[in-house]
Amino acid sequence: MITLFIVFMMAFFFKMIGFAFRMAWGLTKVFWGIIIIPAVLIGLVVFGLIRFAFPILLIVSVVMLIKSAFSDEKDTDAVRIR
DSSP states (O other): OHHHHHHHHHHHHHHHHHHHHHHHHHHHHHHIIIIIHHHHHHHHHHTTOHHHHHHHHHHHHHHHHHHHHTOOOOTTTTOOOO
8 A cells, every 4th residue: 555655656746846847947938038038128229239139029029920820729719809
């Protein structure tokens, strides 16, 4: 009985480790996408480096458009007008 308990505890432990890595990766993507990239672009514009901010903005925009075009997720569930 104790062996079964140990096996299930190890399985639970490894599932939680995987969940923690997925959650950390998701939080990192949100942090970079909402805080870091816009702050860097605004900082570049404020300090007069629009020459560098505009190409970065274009590259990020094109990458996001391509990524959303090949995404399997449906946006219809996120936007419901009722």
